[in-house]
Amino acid sequence: DTLQNKINLLRQKCVASSNEVEALRASLGAARSDSCRLHQESELVVTNVNQWVREQRQANEKLGQKIREQIKHIAQLTGEKDYLQGAVRQLQQENKHLKKEADKQRIEWERLKVLQGSDWVTQTLLSPPRPELREEE
Template sequence: MLAAKEEQLREFQEEMTTLKENLLADEKETCCLPQRSIAKDTCRLHRENDQIMCNMEQWAKEQKVANEKLGNKLREQVKYIAKLTGEKESILLYTRIKKDGHSALPHTLSVLGMDC
């Protein structure tokens, strides 16, 4: 999805560059064209430029929302991994104590929050 949006941004930038080049070319030809035609072309170019800018702003907003969602998912996964790691360590400790002998088991269980 990000690659597609980046490609869309590149297309918008290329389109804007083309429009700027057209605008410069139109300005160079002003001495040869009637004034009414120049005004229409300039207005059209401004409208097209405004549309491109609106499209780019919309794309940026969509990217912001997508990045926020991705960030939230990553934070949730980090919390879940930390929880699983804690549980794994508790199980390993419990297993080691059980293997070594039952004498320290009640104390260890209370430390782990598993009172007998």
């Protein structure tokens, strides 16, 4: 009877071990499948990250080119602005000079006008009356 118990016990252990081996095989298969899937997913992530990096690099290059063009345009506009500011200053000085000249000429013209008026008054008072005026009287 003892031998039979030992055999039964060993059979039970063998069945339990076989079941455990099958469970471990299934678990190993699932782990391998998960590992393969994870490897594929990680490769996909790396591919996507590399694509994103390329796109970012291209976008940065494009943006850098645009910034360089804007810097050139700003430099050109700054040069034009400086030139125009100089031209405005020069024209303001010329305008100021011309106003002074116009004022001088206006004053001179008014002085001559006053002198001509006083000469006319002097000539009228000193000259004898004209004959046409005498006949009308």
